[in-house]
Amino acid sequence: MRLLLVRHGQTPTNVDYLLDTAVPGPGLTELGLAQAAALPEALADEDIEALYVSTLLRTQLTAAPLAAARGLEPLVRDGIREITAGDLEMLPGDSAQGELYMRTAFSWASGDTALRMPGGENGEEVLGRFDGVVAEAAASGARTVVMVSHGAIIRTWTAARADNVDIQYAATHRLANTGVVVLEGSLSDGFKALSWAGASVAPAGGAGPAGEPLDDAG
Template sequence: MRLILVRHGQTPSNVDFVLDTAVPGPGLTALGEQQAAALPEALADEDIEALYVSTMVRTQLTAAPLAAARGLDPVVRDGIRELSAGDLQMLPGDSERARVYMRTVFAWAAGDTELRMPGGENGVEALARYDAVVAEAAASGAGTVAMVSHGAAIRMWTASRADNVDVPFAAAHPLDNTGVVVLEGSPTDGWKAISWAGAVVTPAGEGGPAGQALD
């Protein structure tokens, strides 16, 4: 299966640079709406057969133009929502306490899945819910599936599950709003990242370290 993970469009909380992970969350800014409107053209070469969104408003608004263009009914699943900030909710993203959020996220990707976000979920729970939605999509028989999800969740899941993306790469490459990660594989055979925000990802053992992007 070809799996296209898309970060949602810009939100007011993105502009204010605060950790905002509660459901249903904010909508899109005017720029976010423009980013969403550009998605059908950006993904024009992808033969998308199924479209998934999270329970958060921003993913549903981001996916709407793509759904309309392709005649798809988005499937809403809680499992691909953003990683819960717990007690860190609404803290400024550049504060020392807020930095605990991303440190925890990448600790999960590195294998420390028993670690718990302060007041929130642990890595076992976060990966299990995301895995469940991916497994559902794979079982549907669709050849290409798009999921409009969230930046931290996409980076954590990809670094955990893609054979050729390591934690340092995912940590060093944030996804802009409507940034896209494309993977191929299956829950049983594993996953390889094909591209990250438009840059090719070198397969491990083929000319570079795991997760090396080639511009």
Template sequence: MHLLLVRHGETPSNLDHLLDTAVPGPGLTPLGEAQAAALPEALAGEDIEALYVSTMRRTQLTAAPLAAARGLGTIVRDGVREVSAGDLEMLPGESPEGREYMRTVFAWAAGDTGQRIPGGESGEEALARYDAVIAEAAASGAGTVAVVSHGAAIRLWTAARAHNVDVAYAAARPLRNTGVIVLEGSPSDGWKVLSWDSAVVEPAGESGPTGEPVETAQ
């Protein structure tokens, strides 16, 4: 399966660098709306057969122009929502607590899935729910599937499941609003990242696109 993981458009909480992970969450800023409107052209070369979104408003609003352009319905699944910040909800991402959020997410990606965000979920729970939606999409028989999701959740799942992207790579590279990670594979055979936010991905541990660490929820 050809899998497109798309981060939602910009939200007010992105501007303020807040850990805003509760459902349904905010809508989009004017820039976020423009980013969403540009998605159909940006993905014009992709033969998308199924379009998944999370239970959060920002993914549904981001996907709406693409769904309309392709004549697709959106499939809403809670499993691809953002990693829950729990007790850290709405704290600044630059705070010590905000930094701990992302450190925990990447510890999960490295295999320490038993850790739990205070008042939130464990890595086992977060990955299991995301895996279930990807497995559903793969079982649908669609050749190309787009999933409009969230920055921390996308980077977690990709680092944990793609064989050619390691945790250091994912941790150092933010995914811009409406940025796309493109993968090929299946739940049974595994996943390979073809591109990360428009940059071709080299094998884990080798050089790749530059970027700064992101310490906030998306």
């Protein structure tokens, strides 16, 4: 299966750099709406057969132009919503609390899935719910699937499931609004990331493109 993980368009809390993960969450800014409107052209070469969105409003608004252009009905799934911030909700992402949020998430990708976000989920729960939606998409027979999701969970899940993306890569490659990670593979055989925000990803053991050491969530 070819899997395209798309971060939603810009929100007001992205602008303020806050850990905003609660459902339903805010809508999109004017820039976010423009980013969403550009998605159909950006993905014009992809033969998309299924489109999934999370339970947060911003993913549904981001997917709407693509759904209209392709005649697809977005499938709303809680499993691909953002990692719940718990006690860190609405705190600044560029603070010590924001660092704790991302450090906890990336610990799950390294295998410490029992670790729990303060007041929130543990890694087994987060990776398991995302896996469940990926498994559903694979079982549908769709060959190319788009999932409009969120920055932190896309980076964490990809680091945990893609053979050629490690924690260092995911931690130092910020995914901008409507940035896309393209993967191929399966949960049983493993995934390989083909591109990250338009840049090719090296095979396992290779050197990937350089990135900025920035973290984001939401």
